[in-house]
Amino acid sequence: MDFQFSEQQVLLRDTLSRFAREHYSFEQRRKMIDSSELQSAGHWRQLAELGLLGIPFAEADGGFGGNMIDIMVVMEEFGKALVVEPYLANIVLAGGVLRRVTDDAQRAELLAPLIDGGQMISLAYVEPRGRYDLSEVRTMAEKSDEGYVLNGQKIVVLNGSSADRIIVSARTSGVATDAEGISLFIVDAQAPGLTRNGYPTVDGFRAADIEFDGVKVAKSAVLGPIGQGLSLLEAAIDDAIIAIGAEGVGAMDFLNKTTVEYTKARKQFGVPIANFQVLQHRMVDMFIEREQTVSVLYWAAMVSALGGTETQKATSALKIQLGRATRFVGQQAVQLHGGMGIAEEGAVAHYFKRLSMIGQQFGNADFHASRYASLDALRQRDA
Amino acid sequence: MNLEFTDEELEFRGEVREFFAKDYPQDVIRKSEHWFELGKSDYVRAQKSLFEQGWAAPNWPVEYGGTGWTHTQRYIFLKEMGRCGAPWVIPFGLMMVAPVIYTFGSDEQKKRFLPDILSSDAWWCQGYSEPDAGSDLASLRTDAKLDGDHYVLNGSKMWTTMAQHADWIFCLVRTDGSGRKQQGITFLLIDMKSPGIEVRPVITVEGGHEVNEVIFDNVKVPIENRVGEEGKGWDYAKYLLTHERTMVADVGRSWYNLERLKRLSAQVDAGTGTLLDDQVFRRRITDVEIELIGLEYTELRILSETETGGAPGAESSILKIKGTEIQQAITELTFEAAGHSAFPYQKGRFYPDWSEKPIGPEFASVAAPRYFNFRKASIYGGSNEIQKNIIAKAVLGL
Numbered sequence: 001m002d003f004q005f006s007e008q009q010v011l012l013r014d015t016l017s018r019f020a021r022e023h024y025s026f027e028q029r030r031k032m033i034d035s036s037e038l039q040s041a042g043h044w045r046q047l048a049e050l051g052l053l054g055i056p057f058a059e060a061d062g063g064f065g066g067n068m069i070d071i072m073v074v075m076e077e078f079g080k081a082l083v084v085e086p087y088l089a090n091i092v093l094a095g096g097v098l099r100r101v102t103d104d105a106q107r108a109e110l111l112a113p114l115i116d117g118g119q120m121i122s123l124a125y126v127e128p129r130g131r132y133d134l135s136e137v138r139t140m141a142e143k144s145d146e147g148y149v150l151n152g153q154k155i156v157v158l159n160g161s162s163a164d165r166i167i168v169s170a171r172t173s174g175v176a177t178d179a180e181g182i183s184l185f186i187v188d189a190q191a192p193g194l195t196r197n198g199y200p201t202v203d204g205f206r207a208a209d210i211e212f213d214g215v216k217v218a219k220s221a222v223l224g225p226i227g228q229g230l231s232l233l234e235a236a237i238d239d240a241i242i243a244i245g246a247e248g249v250g251a252m253d254f255l256n257k258t259t260v261e262y263t264k265a266r267k268q269f270g271v272p273i274a275n276f277q278v279l280q281h282r283m284v285d286m287f288i289e290r291e292q293t294v295s296v297l298y299w300a301a302m303v304s305a306l307g308g309t310e311t312q313k314a315t316s317a318l319k320i321q322l323g324r325a326t327r328f329v330g331q332q333a334v335q336l337h338g339g340m341g342i343a344e345e346g347a348v349a350h351y352f353k354r355l356s357m358i359g360q361q362f363g364n365a366d367f368h369a370s371r372y373a374s375l376d377a378l379r380q381r382d383a
Numbered sequence: 384m385n386l387e388f389t390d391e392e393l394e395f396r397g398e399v400r401e402f403f404a405k406d407y408p409q410d411v412i413r414k415s416e417h418w419f420e421l422g423k424s425d426y427v428r429a430q431k432s433l434f435e436q437g438w439a440a441p442n443w444p445v446e447y448g449g450t451g452w453t454h455t456q457r458y459i460f461l462k463e464m465g466r467c468g469a470p471w472v473i474p475f476g477l478m479m480v481a482p483v484i485y486t487f488g489s490d491e492q493k494k495r496f497l498p499d500i501l502s503s504d505a506w507w508c509q510g511y512s513e514p515d516a517g518s519d520l521a522s523l524r525t526d527a528k529l530d531g532d533h534y535v536l537n538g539s540k541m542w543t544t545m546a547q548h549a550d551w552i553f554c555l556v557r558t559d560g561s562g563r564k565q566q567g568i569t570f571l572l573i574d575m576k577s578p579g580i581e582v583r584p585v586i587t588v589e590g591g592h593e594v595n596e597v598i599f600d601n602v603k604v605p606i607e608n609r610v611g612e613e614g615k616g617w618d619y620a621k622y623l624l625t626h627e628r629t630m631v632a633d634v635g636r637s638w639y640n641l642e643r644l645k646r647l648s649a650q651v652d653a654g655t656g657t658l659l660d661d662q663v664f665r666r667r668i669t670d671v672e673i674e675l676i677g678l679e680y681t682e683l684r685i686l687s688e689t690e691t692g693g694a695p696g697a698e699s700s701i702l703k704i705k706g707t708e709i710q711q712a713i714t715e716l717t718f719e720a721a722g723h724s725a726f727p728y729q730k731g732r733f734y735p736d737w738s739e740k741p742i743g744p745e746f747a748s749v750a751a752p753r754y755f756n757f758r759k760a761s762i763y764g765g766s767n768e769i770q771k772n773i774i775a776k777a778v779l780g781l
Contacts, residue, residue, distance in 0.1 A: 003687040295680030
């Protein structure tokens with residue numbers, strides 16, 4: 001058992017923190033998210049040059065053979081600086097599906113441009129009626145002579161408007177909420193019948209709603225075994241939960257430190273408000289919530305390699321802890337900053353917004369508590 | 384970063400499991416499982432079985448009889464011990480006074496006291512709190528005056544756990560009241576058979592006898608029973624308190640009690656299904672379980688830092704806060720699981736020799752008392768509010 005980061009991971013952290021210092025001052029970031037174009041292409045190219053886009057992929061696929069601990073290191077630094085590059089969308093979500101595809105040729109073709117930063121790929125899996133249930137898929141893929149025809153609607157596709165290709169979940173058999181019969185397809189974003197409606201998100205990223213109206217794809221567009229796409233999707237989402245867990249831990253770190261500094265500097269009634277015990281204990285509670293999240297995160301990241309029920313339980317546990325911690329730390333940081341906490345021109349408000357979204361991205365604590373309980377019941381039964 | 388155990392560690396875990404399944408007194412485990420009170424002889428027998436195995440003092444240096452385990456082995460040991468349902472180790476000798484003696488005591492004191500602590504032939508209790516010194520421990524007033532070759536002690540200690548069984552008590556006493564209150568405190572080791580000591584039971588909320596008031600009326604304590612220097616007792620006490628904090632997390636036992644709670648809830652009929660099927664109740668169990676996972680890895684992270692050279696810092700206060708919150712949450716949920724069956728009050732249930740038939744389900748007969756009793760956890764060992772003060776000051780720099 002070992003809780004130390006490797007030398008390489010420490011280096012990786014330094015690299016990222018330098019990147020954030022150079023490109024992600026609060027003012028730089030604000031300009032970025034205010035402009036209609038989200039991330040500057042320059043940043044993405046730079047991340048590619050630093051080798052960061054290849055981290056989770058096998059060396060045979062042109063990647064660096066890293067694991068979720070490495071992703072955790074990256075995302076924690078991104079969280080500290082509130083980086084809005086589409087790393088989660090491309091590398092963790094789309095990449096999470098693609099790196100698990102067993103067809104070597106398909107993987108080689110799709111991953112190379114993703115790793116070198118030449119192409120962006122988004123994962124379109126959320127539907128208007130599905131909420132957090134990954135098996136709630138109503139988008140239909142009907143078999144045709146050449147392949148499949150896709151009809152349906154996906155919402156809140158992260159980075160969807162900038163993507164060159166879209167991975168979409170669609171039903172090849174069964175009815176909505178069946179675990180079986182879900183297949184994944186890779187679709188050109190310019191394909192006829194595909195329309196995107198892009199928009200900024202409340203936390204500074206960009207997303208798109210995507211309509212599929214008779215979009216034709218070839219047989220070769222199927223990723224993984226037909227009808228068995230759910231497990232690929234689940235695995236990618238479990239990766240993504242660990243990623244946003246780390247991002248949340250980074251963001252909470254920033255907020256906790258900022259809040260301590262602010263209360264030491266802010267004077268009321270003739271004294272720094274940090275002198276008040278009620279505020280001191282609040283900040284201790286914020287500190288403990290983050291530490292507990294770090295602990296669950298480490299566990300989840302370390303068991304992620306196992307796959308299966310244990311990984312799913314761990315990511316749900318992480319999501320429950322994250323739900324509680326992000327709410328508490330976000331709200332209390334705002335509270336302790338007083339009016340300054342709700343000013344748009346202050347950093348706190350932006351961290352609060354991102355943390356709020358992390359709380360319910362990929363399922364809120366309620367959803368994951370049910371998932372955790374049913375996975376636990378499964379374990380009890382098998383024991 | 385990885386969670387894997389080495390082959391040696393897995394083998395060690397097997398050894399620990401086998402020990403607790405065979406050589407450790409099984410009747411003690413059974414009593415403890417059902418939340419029965421253990422008597423002194425139960426504790427001593429259990430502890431002696433560990434001593435015979437050479438496992439009595441995982442936290443001690445090898446030269447005094449420690450096990451020389453790595454932090455991973457210690458973790459495995461404590462976790463297995465907790466998860467098999469074994470009772471806690473009475474900490475006052477092995478985990479509290481012993482580290483003070485081997486760190487600050489004289490060679491004579493080490494020779495005289497450590498072997499009996501290791502073999503559980505001497506039962507110790509802790510004389511810290513006083514009627515007027517709780518969270519503000521340094522304001523203690525038990526007075527010790529040097530008179531030739533001994534101190535004369537007058538005053539009283541409060542909330543002294545299991546003093547009724549104790550052969551020895553370690554005490555913080557005041558030898559000088561003139562300076563800052565943290566100065567002038569001295570650490571004494573006192574024979575409970577000394578003339579002038581009176582132990583008065585304090586019955587706690589559930590009806591049990593766990594704690595006492597210990598009164599000192601002109602008690603003579605030989606000067607050779609003073610640990611370290613006169614007036615330096617506060618430093619030794621602070622050292623001891625960090626030891627106490629790292630141990631209160633009690634993760635293994637909380638896992639045991641949480642799994643027990645699930646098992647019991649699955650037997651409680653709640654109309655259309657069992658209580659465990661009840662979404663709202665299940666959610667509350669899950670929330671505690673997630674806290675416990677967090678605590679387990681927080682403890683491992685802290686241990687890992689100490690292994691690589693760091694000292695357990697004020698972060699260990701997290702273990703006290705979260706550990707006790709979780710223990711309390713589990714006793715509270717177990718109490719709620721009992722429903723109306725929590726009402727019958729069978730006072731003898733909290734004494735070691737109880738043999739009556741429980742009224743209602745067995746677990747329910749002790750669910751409320753245990754819940755009542757465990758409100759102590761966030762109060763003892765430096766209340767959780769004091770722990771927050773420590774984190775605020777030492778970690779956050781407030």
